[in-house]
Structure formats: C-alpha cells, structure tokens
Amino acid sequence: MNRQVHxxxxxxxxxxxxxxxxxAQEKPDRPPWAQPPxxxxxxxxxxxxxxxxxxxxNVNLVNVLVSVLDDHNRPAPNLPQEAFQILEEGVLQKxxxxxxxxxxxxxxxxxxxxxxxxxxxxxxxxxxxSHFIQQVLRPDDRLSVFxxxxxxxxxxxxxxxxxxxxxxxxxKIPDGAGTSIYDAVFLGSEALQRRKGERRRVIIMVTDAGxxxxxxxxxAARKAALRAGILFYTIxxxxxxxxxxxxxxxxxxxxxxxxxxxxxxxxxxxxQELPIIFDRIDSELRTQYRLAYYPDPRGPANTYxxxxxxxxxxxxxxxxxxxxxxxx
Numbered sequence: 001m002n003r004q005v006h007x008x009x010x011x012x013x014x015x016x017x018x019x020x021x022x023x024a025q026e027k028p029d030r031p032p033w034a035q036p037p038x039x040x041x042x043x044x045x046x047x048x049x050x051x052x053x054x055x056x057x058n059v060n061l062v063n064v065l066v067s068v069l070d071d072h073n074r075p076a077p078n079l080p081q082e083a084f085q086i087l088e089e090g091v092l093q094k095x096x097x098x099x100x101x102x103x104x105x106x107x108x109x110x111x112x113x114x115x116x117x118x119x120x121x122x123x124x125x126x127x128x129x130s131h132f133i134q135q136v137l138r139p140d141d142r143l144s145v146f147x148x149x150x151x152x153x154x155x156x157x158x159x160x161x162x163x164x165x166x167x168x169x170x171x172k173i174p175d176g177a178g179t180s181i182y183d184a185v186f187l188g189s190e191a192l193q194r195r196k197g198e199r200r201r202v203i204i205m206v207t208d209a210g211x212x213x214x215x216x217x218x219x220a221a222r223k224a225a226l227r228a229g230i231l232f233y234t235i236x237x238x239x240x241x242x243x244x245x246x247x248x249x250x251x252x253x254x255x256x257x258x259x260x261x262x263x264x265x266x267x268x269x270x271x272q273e274l275p276i277i278f279d280r281i282d283s284e285l286r287t288q289y290r291l292a293y294y295p296d297p298r299g300p301a302n303t304y305x306x307x308x309x310x311x312x313x314x315x316x317x318x319x320x321x322x323x324x325x326x327x328x
Contacts, residue, residue, distance in 0.1 A: 061293070064290070066289040080100075087310070088305055088308075094293060099289065105197075111184050111204065114147040143159060148176075148181070156169060182217060207235070226320075235277055302326075306321060
C-alpha cells in the first residue's frame with residue numbers, strides 16, 4: 001500500500017513540474033517575437049507512413065525551356081541566371097528554378113510522314129532518323145516512333161530506349177496516302193502528356209507539310225501541344241519547290257505551332273541535309289536552359305498567357321511564347 005502511495009505522489013510531482021519546464025524554455029528577457037517557437041501540435045494523420053512518403057508538387061510552377069544562340073547562330077551555354085529575365089503578360093517574374101544545362105530526361109515523339117508525297121527520298125529520311133535515335137538517347141531518355149498518313153500509328157505503341165527496336169520501327173513504316181498533320185500533333189501531344197514525372201516532352205516531325213486528311217483542326221492540335229508543354233521541331237521536305245505548286249497551309253500552321261512552343265523549323269534544300277539538322281536538334285536539346293517561376297499574378301483558369309524571356313545583348317533566346325493555364 002505504501003508503495004502505491006509513493007507512485008501516486010511521484011506522478012503528481014511530475015505533473016507539477018511540466019509548467020516549470022515550459023517556463024524554463026521561455027526567455028523572459030526577450031520580446032515576444034524573439035521567443036523560441038512553440039512545438040507544433042502533433043497531427044496523427046501527418047505522421048502516417050503514407051503521408052510521409054507523399055511528394056506534393058505545386059502545379060502552379062511554369063517551366064520554360066530556353067534555347068540561346070550567339071551571334072553566329074550557335075548554342076550559347078554557361079550563361080548565369082543574371083543574364084535572363086522572364087515576364088508573363090509583361091510583368092517581371094521571380095525565377096524559382098534555374099538550370100544552365102538542364103538534365104531533365106527527354107520523352108521524344110519522332111513523327112515520320114508516311115504519305116506517298118513524302119516518299120521521294122524515303123531511304124535517306126530513314127537513315128537520318130535511325131542515326132538520330134542512336135545519337136540522342138541517353139540513360140532515362142525515351143523515344144517513340146510515329147508514322148502518319150491518313151492515320152496516325154505509334155510503332156511500337158510505347159516509349160522505349162531500345163535503339164535497335166526503334167530503328168527497325170523507322171524502317172518498317174508502311175506507305176500511306178493522305179497526310180494528317182493536325183491529328184499527328186494532337187495524338188502525339190496526348191501520348192507525351194500521359195508520360196509521368198518531370199520530363200521534357202519533344203515532338204520532331206519530318207513531313208512535306210501537305211495537310212489533307214486530319215479529323216482534328218489546327219486549334220485542337222495547337223491547344224493539345226500547349227497543354228502538354230511540347231517542344232516542337234519541324235523538318236519540312238518539299239518535293240515541290242515552287243510556292244504555287246504545293247499546299248502551304250500546312251506549312252503556315254506548323255510554323256505557328258513551332259514558334260509558339262519554342263521549337264525550330266527547318267527547310268532542307270535536299271534530304272542529304274537531314275543528318276546535319278538532326279545533329280543540330282540534338283545539340284540544342286543538350287544545351288537548353290530551364291527557367292521556372294510561380295506566376296504572379298496567376299491567370300484565370302483555361303486561358304492563354306504570354307511569356308517573354310529576355311537575355312543579354314548579343315544573344316537570342318527561343319522559348320515557348322504562351323501556355324494554357326489549368327483549372328483553378
């Protein structure tokens with residue numbers, strides 16, 4: 001019985017000591033703002049293993065890939081953050097992320113025009129594309145081959161780093177008739193958007209730009225590319241050099257999408273220039289700057305917002321010029 005009384009008395013002393021310990025932790029000679037912070041209350045939900053392992057991503061962050069060229073039209077690496085300013089709707093933004101040579105892995109949709117009008121130099125195109133696949137893929141990068149004519153096909157139907165399988169897919173592209181450029185942009189953008197993780201999404205399209213059979217229109221294709229954050233490169237091979245002898249509507253549409261997303265458009269004089277163009281694209285992808293910011297103020301949901309990146313004199317910056325806001 002005496003032992004039980006002793007335990008009760010010790011417990012009471014411990015309870016009385018708690019306020020004294022708390023007071024000892026405070027600093028009476030400091031103003032309120034300088035007191036040590038109180039321990040935050042424990043939240044059992046926050047302590048659960050599933051919560052501790054959850055990574056929260058702020059969807060408001062806007063990523064901008066910037067390709068910088070010097071006055072000789074060559075990639076310009078190693079510029080400091082101070083060389084850049086980024087504006088949204090004319091308002092200067094605070095740069096939250098700066099990577100002078102981004103290491104974000106690549107997801108590439110290589111899209112080959114399979115229409116009959118583009119088959120004049122089919123073998124040369126296949127050789128250049130196969131060389132590019134071998135050259136561009138690095139660890140964690142993935143690529144998928146698409147062919148498009150009156151239909152759009154993903155060959156094989158997934159993204160891969162298997163160089164040999166991808167090269168085989170390029171060489172087995174079947175011949176087609178029509179040219180569904182808008183469908184290719186739309187479906188390729190959707191396929192890239194389904195890829196998980198923080199990655200660079202790139203479409204490289206080799207085409208004669210003669211749009212004829214798409215089910216989607218230009219606006220749908222452009223919106224899909226912007227929503228997915230696509231970087232779009234276009235290589236236009238014109239079997240007909242005379243402006244009056246070819247369909248230029250597709251060219252103008254592709255140029256708009258290319259410039260809006262921050263990519264580049266190429267007009268080789270002959271298919272023999274394709275390896276040089278693919279090399280240039282590869283070099284550019286390896287020397288891109290990544291800037292990111294939290295928009296201030298944030299635009300309304302589902303609206304187009306303009307972006308401008310300024311760089312030091314003597315350099316030119318190419319980047320996406322607009323993006324489409326998500327739901328609030």
